[in-house]
Amino acid sequence: MNELLISLRKELSSNTDEVTKKSSERFFKEAVNVYGIKTALVGKISSEYFKKIKELKKSEIFEICEELWKSGMMEESFIACSWTYNIHKQFEEKDFEYLERIVKTYVSNWASCDTFCNHTVGSFIEMYPTYIEKLKDWSKSSNRWVKRASAVSFIIPARHGKFLKDIFEIADIMLLDKDDMVQKGYGWMLKAASQAHEAQVFDYVMDHKVVMPRTSLRYAIEKMPKELKIKAMKK
Numbered sequence: 001m002n003e004l005l006i007s008l009r010k011e012l013s014s015n016t017d018e019v020t021k022k023s024s025e026r027f028f029k030e031a032v033n034v035y036g037i038k039t040a041l042v043g044k045i046s047s048e049y050f051k052k053i054k055e056l057k058k059s060e061i062f063e064i065c066e067e068l069w070k071s072g073m074m075e076e077s078f079i080a081c082s083w084t085y086n087i088h089k090q091f092e093e094k095d096f097e098y099l100e101r102i103v104k105t106y107v108s109n110w111a112s113c114d115t116f117c118n119h120t121v122g123s124f125i126e127m128y129p130t131y132i133e134k135l136k137d138w139s140k141s142s143n144r145w146v147k148r149a150s151a152v153s154f155i156i157p158a159r160h161g162k163f164l165k166d167i168f169e170i171a172d173i174m175l176l177d178k179d180d181m182v183q184k185g186y187g188w189m190l191k192a193a194s195q196a197h198e199a200q201v202f203d204y205v206m207d208h209k210v211v212m213p214r215t216s217l218r219y220a221i222e223k224m225p226k227e228l229k230i231k232a233m234k235k
Helices: 001-016 020-027 040-054 057-072 074-086 093-105 110-127 130-139 144-152 155-159 164-174 180-194 196-209 214-220 226-233
Strands: none
Touching: 001 040, 001 074, 001 164, 057 074, 057 093, 057 226, 074 093, 093 110, 093 130, 093 144, 110 130, 110 144, 110 155, 130 144, 130 155, 130 164, 144 164, 144 180, 144 196, 155 180, 155 196, 155 214, 164 180, 164 196, 164 226, 180 214, 196 214
16 A cells, blocks of 8 residues: 555655645645646546555545545545445445545545545435434534535435435525535535536425525526526525
8 A cells, every 4th residue: 555655646746836835725725735737637646556456445535535525635536436435336335434534534625525425426316325424413513514415425325316405495594694615515515406406406495495504595596597596596
């Protein structure tokens, strides 16, 4: 494992670009640690190195991915996200403990949060929906990224029309949250749900528009027809 990580990090370091680094940092309010590598190249490097580990046991791949998370480097977190998702068909219920530890211990910005949760955690809850109750607990966390994770884990399932009742419950829990990253997270979740359940999401927005932060409201109605947007935005 050490040799693989040393080789991977050497390759990442050799592809650092100062312009890309500065450009990437501008997308975040908080301090982030980045090599400064274009996303497409990170994806290519990730794919090449996954070939070296794909035959390992799931537990061994999880261990390598956690080491990548520990670095605090964003590109390494993206690779960890990719590798974990690559083996999602092997997920078992007991793996929730690992996924939760990653979210609660290492996620520290919206990009890593969304990349990990959209696909990896989203796939897990589609496979084991009883764990949605755990995500509802996340939505009550004092950690902004854990709260955002509880919402953005539903993005892909929501687009497929799944879990609407649970989505509304999580939106209820975070409805008045003052953190913009949380507001955007659950607003995005509602927007994704609107693609399959436009009428229900519109009714939800109208029922809560008086107290719903405008940031969340705008996200939620983004995919709706113009006439519905006008109604929703009207004070």
